[in-house]
Amino acid sequence: MQTTIQATATATDADARDIAEARRLADQLKAMNPDGMGYRFTVRRYEQVVARLGYDPIS
Numbered sequence: 001m002q003t004t005i006q007a008t009a010t011a012t013d014a015d016a017r018d019i020a021e022a023r024r025l026a027d028q029l030k031a032m033n034p035d036g037m038g039y040r041f042t043v044r045r046y047e048q049v050v051a052r053l054g055y056d057p058i059s
Contacts, residue, residue, distance in 0.1 A: 019057045022049045026058045 025046040032039050050056050 006014050015053060018049050018053050022046060022053070025049065 025042055029039070029042055029046065032042065
């Protein structure tokens, strides 16, 4: 059984990882050609991270 502090720390760690992932994906998208391979896949991954966070950390 997790205590409240452990559950909060876990959520905070997950949020920090998601924010780092969103920043990495945003940098990747900036460098990509919208018509290029992998662009839509990267956009979907970015949208999934934003959905998990509940907000867009980049904008």
